Amino acid sequence: MIARELTGTVLENLAHFPVTGIIGPRQVGKTTLAKSILSTYDRPFIHLDLELDSDLRKLDEAETFLRFHQDKLVVIDEIQRLPRLFPLLRALVDERRVPGRFLILGSASPSVIRESSESLAGRIAYSELTPVSLRELAHSLPMEQHWLRGGFPEPLLMQNPTIAWRWLDNFINTFLERDLRILGYEIAPEAMRRTLQMLTNYHGNLLNVSEISRSLGISAPTVNRYLDILEGSFLIHRLAPYFVNIGKRLVKAPKFYFRDSGIFHALSGINTYEQLLDNRARGASWEGYAIEQIRRAAPERWQFFFYRAHTGAEADLVLQSATGDIYLAEIKLSLSTGVTRGFFHSGQDLQPKGKFVIIPEGDAFPRADGTLVCGLEEFLGEMRRSGGDG
Template sequence: MQDIKREIEPELNRCASFFPVVTILGPRQSGKTTLAKNFFSDYSYINLEEPEYYEIAKTDINAFFSMIKMPVIIDEVQRVPELLHKIQAMVDKNKNSGQFILTGSFQQGLQSSISQSLAGRTAVLTLLPFSISEINSAGLDFTRDEFLYQGFMPRHYSENQPVDLLYRSYFQTYVEKDVQSILNVKDKSKFEKFLHLLAGRIGQIVNYESLANDSGVSRTTIEQWISVLESSFIIFKLEPYFENYTKRLIKSPKIYFYDTGLAAYLLRIRNSEQIARDPLVGNLFENMVILEILKAQYAKGLEKNLYYFRDSKGFEIDLIIANDRNIIPVEIKSASTFNKDFSKNLKKFCTFAKNTLNPTVIYSSQTELESEGIKYINFKNCGKWLSV
């Protein structure tokens, strides 16, 4: 078993030193439980997925807490959000730091419960699947296409679980079962068709009407499905960036997946050799790069500050990183050879966006350089680049 250190650990330690409760959110199987149990190895552990703990927590909260040895890790706390009120009362009496470590994989109800019950009492961190730099730090390395196909779920790297089995199980167990039960989907075939269609629109501006027509459901249903997929850490939106550059800006978000391996599975890509031939290779690569930057931000406990820019004439910047009052414009190219034209849009953008900083091209080439004020970096280093 490969032991891979998580880059969020220093921030986790810092939060547990100042807050009585630390809440770790993230996708199923992203490593939340492993991180919590390894980092807080002397804590007791309760998993609310286990029926006996769940039943006691639901029926008798006082009895539940009387059987707990403090400090404690409570896994999948979103299953019994009522526990948060009791935790609030407990930490108000005893304000010691690091008493509770909570994990959750469904953020919609949990976020609102936290804001109501634990405001000012908990730090909230987000743990996504492994980053490229975490995998590289463990002495492992892969090509662009291998990373895109394999995805970043810990079980593949830590337990050598085959990619096809991992994502088939993940899809059937969590995406279909969990999400469909939350949505109470009546026609599973339409929901499954919608998921495949959504993967086919990765990195594209979301068109609810088109998805509704192609899926055979209403726009309202599509909006509801996308909302739950967001809350379940299956997909995320990249919102457009607005400034007074022009009034003719696109105002709809783009859709990306929290793991490229799941997206590749939904696109019916069955090996890494298919990636380069797939018409969506550029979109998948863009998804991976944006995720790497998002992971680097979350590892430091930062909120997402990522956007894209596009006007009505089709002029686009793939990624805008908002950095205080400045912005970092980024173009993302899956190509493995240097081309000066990659920076064309960046140069144009910098002529009217005067608050730009470090315009950068992230691509597959090993050639890293700076030319005419534009940085060119390899995708494997984008997380480190952001930290500099």
């Protein structure tokens, strides 16, 4: 089993907060992580899986049941299926406010965040469990396989690639045909499927909602609603532009990325590494993959943007540390170590503390202009060593 870096954070939260939440997409390993933590936990606990009718029935009289087990850690899996529990959890916590009363797990649900933030503010600490990161793999698999298949544990580790891609196709179909309905969204599966297919053309590019609206024949507010649902379900990410008052006209639209490279490749019909390298989307795919790995490896409270001015200045990634320091990164699939004119000018505009060209692999070395060229794994290690100090 792959060791998950979130383990320590969850244990810290259990020791300090009445309610600990683990959120993330389906099949990402939330239940596996919880069971791993509980196997060495030093208190009695009870586990409820709300996908099981037998466990749902136990909560027909939820207040009575939870009071009976008030001296145990109560683990509630798939809590988005029973949102009425949130106000009750708040009341029980306020009656007896001690750490480690509830561990709640929620899959792909914006309502998990919304409901609990309203009901459990100041009582809960959230952690997002992402698909397995490159750093978590610790060289147990080739980076090429991770980039191609993405980080969902089952397809990533499968020996049979045909079954791995079938798993990813089924994941997408289940999200469209079951999960949206369970979450209370009255959206025709085919309408969301067309939206996902259309969005593959925007991966790594500026998001143009008006263009998508015209192409799909739906209103711009509907497109934005679909995007909010997909982002709240941990499937996509909109990277915001970095704004600074430098007297230049800056691009205001966000850039769009599918968060898991395997999902993007499944939607794009890319099933082998050779197909990926031959596909015109290979550069955008690598950029999205690298950015997602960087976001997962970053110290707490770091923020991420891109920079683009109408003058042509551009940086794929702007990293802002917790102390406000700025770093710029250009992400290149090519092993060529030259920087673009746009990246050079972005450095002049923003005067960052550090500049990087991130390539798939290779020894790190500095350029004459102060830019450090390094492989992705080397950059992730450097972020870890920084410890968030900027």
